[in-house]
Amino acid sequence: MDANTQLSNKWNLWYHHEKDNWKLSGYKKVYEISTVGDFWRLNNNWDKLKGINNKHYFLMKDDITPLWEDPSNVNGGCWSFKVHEDQAEKLWIDLSAFLVCNQIINNYEDVIGLSICLKKNSNSVIKIWNKDSKNNSLNLINKEIIKKWGTDIIYIAHMPEN
Numbered sequence: 001m002d003a004n005t006q007l008s009n010k011w012n013l014w015y016h017h018e019k020d021n022w023k024l025s026g027y028k029k030v031y032e033i034s035t036v037g038d039f040w041r042l043n044n045n046w047d048k049l050k051g052i053n054n055k056h057y058f059l060m061k062d063d064i065t066p067l068w069e070d071p072s073n074v075n076g077g078c079w080s081f082k083v084h085e086d087q088a089e090k091l092w093i094d095l096s097a098f099l100v101c102n103q104i105i106n107n108y109e110d111v112i113g114l115s116i117c118l119k120k121n122s123n124s125v126i127k128i129w130n131k132d133s134k135n136n137s138l139n140l141i142n143k144e145i146i147k148k149w150g151t152d153i154i155y156i157a158h159m160p161e162n
Contacts, residue, residue, distance in 0.1 A: 003037030007100050010034045013042065014066045016056035024065055027058070039100050043093050059096055060113040060129075068158040072112050077136060077157035078127035081149060088124035091149060092116050095126060098142055104128060105140040133157035 011033040018026035033039050058066035067073065083091050095104060095114055102108035105128070113129035128141070136155040138146070146153075 001036045003035065003040070005036045007034055007036065007039070008102060009061050009100075011039075011100055012060050012063075014058040014060060016058070016066070022067075024067060027066055033059075033100060039097070043096065046089060056115070056117045058113055058115045059099065061111070064112050066113065066115065072131050073129065073158055075133060075158075076112065076129060076131040077133040077155055078115075078129045079136075079138070079141060079153050079155050081126045081153055082123050083126065083149075085118060085122050085124050088116060088118070088126065091124075091126055094148065095128065095145065098145060099128075103142055104145070105130070105135075105142060107135060107140060110135050 012029050013031040013033070014027045014029050016022075016026055017028050020026075031038075031042055033042060060066050064070055064072045081091060081095075092114075098104040099111065099114050102111075104111055104114075110130045110132055111128060112131050115127045115129065116124055118124050130136075133155075136157070138151060138153060138155070141153070
């Protein structure tokens with residue numbers, strides 16, 4: 001694909017910058033991806049952001065915010081991958097490439113984002129977000145992802161704070 005090839009959706013990279021603030025004001029939109037070139041510019045420059053594991057990042061579709069309370073997320077959930085931090089960037093790049101090309105799960109219209117968070121024990125949790133928690137089967141995830149990264153993946157439905 002040419003670097004100027006338009007993606008079928010716009011994707012926004014957010015990061016959570018306030019440890020105890022889980023409202024929208026605790027997040028910052030830092031980058032927009034609308035072409036193949038935008039995608040690779042981001043993924044080739046994680047070192048300038050001090051690495052993928054340094055923060056809590058979200059890659060969200062169109063104008064969807066990275067909050068469970070967002071109308072597109074409220075009835076959704078996520079598949080969670082737990083990997084050691086030295087594998088996190090590779091898994092993130094693999095999953096985000098499948099994500100922006102609408103190939104991450106069989107029903108790509110249901111997918112709304114991807115997130116990564118470094119945990120205290122040197123593990124990272126990477127989540128594929130979807131908008132309908134009824135679509136929670138591991139069989140929906142692209143077979144290439146399962147083949148490469150295994151099946152130690154759990155699904156968790158979102159439970160918004162009231």
